[in-house]
Amino acid sequence: MNKFKWIFCIIILVCLMASAALAREVSLSLPADEELSSMALREKAMAKGFAKAVVSEAMTMLPGKLDTKRIELLQKYYVTHAKPYIQGYKILTSKISEQGVYIGLDVNVNRKNLRQALKSMGLFTTSVSPVKASVAYPDDLDEQTMETLQGLVILTGVKPTEDGMPVFSLEHGPEKTYKARLTTEDKEWLSIQKDLSVAWFNVWKRYFSHEASIGIKVGTKKLIVAGWFSPDAVLEFDRVLRGWESAVQEVQLVEMDMQSSGVGGTWDLRLLSSEKFDMLLKSYLPQRGLTYHLSEEGEE
Amino acid sequence: MPLRIILLSFAIFLVFPCWAAAFQGHVQQFNDGAVITWGDGNLSVIRNMASPGEARVVNPLAVRKAVTSARKQLLDMILATRIDSKRTVSAYLSADRSLAARVRGMVQNSPMELPDMYDAGGQVRVYERFRGKLAELVMPNTLPYQSGIPPKLSTSMEEQFDYNESQIEVTNSGAIRYTGIIVDARNLKVTPCLAPTIYGQDGLGAYGVFMVSRGNAIQKGVVAYSTTSDPAQLRSRVGSNPLIVKALNAYGSWRTDLIVSTPMAKLMRAIMSAPGIAGDSRVVIVLSDNEIASVETAEEHSQDQ
Numbered sequence: 100m101n102k103f104k105w106i107f108c109i110i111i112l113v114c115l116m117a118s119a120a121l122a123r124e125v126s127l128s129l130p131a132d133e134e135l136s137s138m139a140l141r142e143k144a145m146a147k148g149f150a151k152a153v154v155s156e157a158m159t160m161l162p163g164k165l166d167t168k169r170i171e172l173l174q175k176y177y178v179t180h181a182k183p184y185i186q187g188y189k190i191l192t193s194k195i196s197e198q199g200v201y202i203g204l205d206v207n208v209n210r211k212n213l214r215q216a217l218k219s220m221g222l223f224t225t226s227v228s229p230v231k232a233s234v235a236y237p238d239d240l241d242e243q244t245m246e247t248l249q250g251l252v253i254l255t256g257v258k259p260t261e262d263g264m265p266v267f268s269l270e271h272g273p274e275k276t277y278k279a280r281l282t283t284e285d286k287e288w289l290s291i292q293k294d295l296s297v298a299w300f301n302v303w304k305r306y307f308s309h310e311a312s313i314g315i316k317v318g319t320k321k322l323i324v325a326g327w328f329s330p331d332a333v334l335e336f337d338r339v340l341r342g343w344e345s346a347v348q349e350v351q352l353v354e355m356d357m358q359s360s361g362v363g364g365t366w367d368l369r370l371l372s373s374e375k376f377d378m379l380l381k382s383y384l385p386q387r388g389l390t391y392h393l394s395e396e397g398e399e
Numbered sequence: 400m401p402l403r404i405i406l407l408s409f410a411i412f413l414v415f416p417c418w419a420a421a422f423q424g425h426v427q428q429f430n431d432g433a434v435i436t437w438g439d440g441n442l443s444v445i446r447n448m449a450s451p452g453e454a455r456v457v458n459p460l461a462v463r464k465a466v467t468s469a470r471k472q473l474l475d476m477i478l479a480t481r482i483d484s485k486r487t488v489s490a491y492l493s494a495d496r497s498l499a500a501r502v503r504g505m506v507q508n509s510p511m512e513l514p515d516m517y518d519a520g521g522q523v524r525v526y527e528r529f530r531g532k533l534a535e536l537v538m539p540n541t542l543p544y545q546s547g548i549p550p551k552l553s554t555s556m557e558e559q560f561d562y563n564e565s566q567i568e569v570t571n572s573g574a575i576r577y578t579g580i581i582v583d584a585r586n587l588k589v590t591p592c593l594a595p596t597i598y599g600q601d602g603l604g605a606y607g608v609f610m611v612s613r614g615n616a617i618q619k620g621v622v623a624y625s626t627t628s629d630p631a632q633l634r635s636r637v638g639s640n641p642l643i644v645k646a647l648n649a650y651g652s653w654r655t656d657l658i659v660s661t662p663m664a665k666l667m668r669a670i671m672s673a674p675g676i677a678g679d680s681r682v683v684i685v686l687s688d689n690e691i692a693s694v695e696t697a698e699e700h701s702q703d704q
Binding site for chain 1: 504
C-alpha cells in the first residue's frame with residue numbers, strides 16, 4: 100500500500116512539472132544519406148525539427164483546420180523559414196548511427212511573431228475558406244518552378260479561377276529574378292525577388308492585410324466581466340487578458356459599462372484553449388470579487 | 400506523516416516556490432490595520448464594514464465602500480514607499496502618467512477577501528505584493544541594475560565613526576564559505592525602501608542594485624527587512640551560513656542607506672562575487688522591533704519632487 104502511495108505521489112509531481120513547461124517538444128529521425136556527412140544530416144534533422152515545432156504551434160493558432168497536403172507544404176516552407184520564430188531550444192536527445200539520425204528537441208516558439216507571419220501569409224483567412232483568384236504564369240516555366248508555384252497556390256489557399264479578381268501573374272524578371280504582380284479592382288502590388296516564395300508572399304501579404312482578413316470572426320467569443328469599482332481596473336484587466344496569449348488572441352475591449360452599482364467590460368476574443376482560458380479566468384476573477392460570462396459572438 | 404500533507408506541501412512548493420520560502424520579516428504598521436511586511440513584500444489593508452444595523456446579510460454597497468476605501472489606502476501606501484534615498488514611488492510615477500495609471504489599475508484589481516454572506520459587520524481585506532508585476536511597474540528601468548560599478552559617496556565616512564575592524568582579512572577563499580549577509584541595523588531609525596544601498600566607510604558601495612539583476616530585484620526584492628537576526632529564521636533568504644555585519648549608521652536624508660566598516664564592506668563585496676549570492680539577493684537588513692517607521696501620505700511625499 101505504501102509503495103502505491105509513493106508511486107501516486109511521484110506521478111502527481113511529474114504531472115505538475117510537465118504542466119509548467121510551455122515549450123514544444125518534437126522528435127524526428129532521418130535515414131542516412133550517402134551524400135551528407137553525419138553533421139550535415141544532423142543539421143538537416145534540426146531544421147526539420149524546428150519546422151515541425153513551428154507548424155504544430157501554428158495549428159493551435161489558426162481559426163480553421165488545414166488539410167494534410169497544406170500541413171506538409173507549410174512544414175516544407177518552414178524548413179528554410181523557421182529561424183525568426185525560434186526563441187530558444189534544447190536538444191533532448193541526439194543519436195547518430197549508421198542507419199541515420201534521431202533527434203529530440205524542446206523548442207520555444209515566438210508566438211507573437213508567428214501569428215503575425217501566419218496572418219501575412221493569409222492562413223488566418225484561408226484556413227476558413229479559400230480565396231478565389233486567377234493565376235497566370237509564362238509558358239516557359241521550368242518544372243521545378245512550376246512545382247513551387249503550385250505548392251504556393253495550395254499552401255496559401257488560393258482557388259484558381261479562369262477570370263475575375265484578384266489576378267496573380269508571374270513573369271521572368273531581370274537577372275534570373277521573378278516578377279510577381281497581384282492586381283485587384285483598385286490596387287496593384289509588385290515584387291521582384293530571386294526566391295519565388297518571397298515574391299509570392301510579398302504581394303499576398305499586402306492583399307490580405309488590405310482586404311481579405313477584414314470580417315473574419317471564426318471562433319470569436321464574447322467575454323463579459325462585471326464587478327469593478329473603477330474604469331482603471333477594466334483597462335488593467337484588458338492588459339492582463341492580452342497577456343494570456345497562449346489561451347486567447349485578438350482580444351478587443353468593445354464596451355465599458357459604467358453603472359452606479361459598478362463597472363463592467365465586454366471583450367471580443369478568439370479562444371485558443373478553452374480549458375486554459377477557463378483556468379486563468381477562475382484563478383484571476385473570483386478572488387477580485389468579479390463575475391464573468393463567456394458566450395458565442397452575437398449570443399445574448 | 401499522512402500522504403495528503405506530503406502531497407499538499409510538495410504541490411505548494413512546486414506551484415508557489417517563492418511564497419513557500421518567504422518570511423514576513425519587518426512589519427511596517429499603518430493606520431487602520433494596514434501593513435507592509437518587508438520580508439516578503441506583502442501589503443495588505445483591512446477595513447471593517449459599516450455597522451449592519453438589523454440586516455444580517457452583507458450589503459453589496461457596504462462591501463463596495465469598504466473595498467474602495469481599503470484600495471485607496473493601499474495605493475497611498477504604495478505611493479508613499481521609498482524606492483531609494485532619492486525618491487518615492489509617487490515621485491517616480493509623477494513623471495509617467497501611463498505608468499501611474501497602470502499602478503492605479505493594478506491596485507483597483509488587487510485581490511481581496513470578503514466576509515461570509517451572513518457576516519454583515521465583518522471585514523474586507525485587500526492585498527498586493529512588491530514583487531512581480533507591481534515591482535515591475537514601480538522599480539525604475541533607469542536604476543543601474545547589475546552594472547558592477549559601485550556608487551560612491553561624495554565624502555568618505557572614515558573619520559565620522561570610531562569603529563575598527565581592520566583586523567579582518569579579506570580573502571576570496573574565506574568569503575566563499577558564507578551563503579549570504581545579515582546587516583544588523585537595529586536602533587538606527589532606518590526607513591525601509593525597495594532599493595537600498597549599503598556603503599563602506601570609505602564611501603564605496605558594498606551592495607545594492609548595481610549587483611542585482613532587474614529580474615531578481617523584481618522577483619525577490621533587493622533586500623528583505625527583518626526584526627530578527629537569528630540565522631535559523633532567515634535561512635530561506637541568506638542560507639545556512641550568513642555573515643552578520645553591524646551597520647554603523649543610516650545614511651541619506653530619509654535614512655534608507657547604510658554604512659558598514661570598510662573591511663566589512665570589502666568582505667561583503669567578496670562574498671557577493673561568489674556565484675548565486677548577489678543573484679539571489681541574499682541580503683537581510685535587521686531593524687528594531689519597536690522602531691517606529693515613518694508613515695507619510697502620498698501627498699506629503701509629492702513635495703519631495
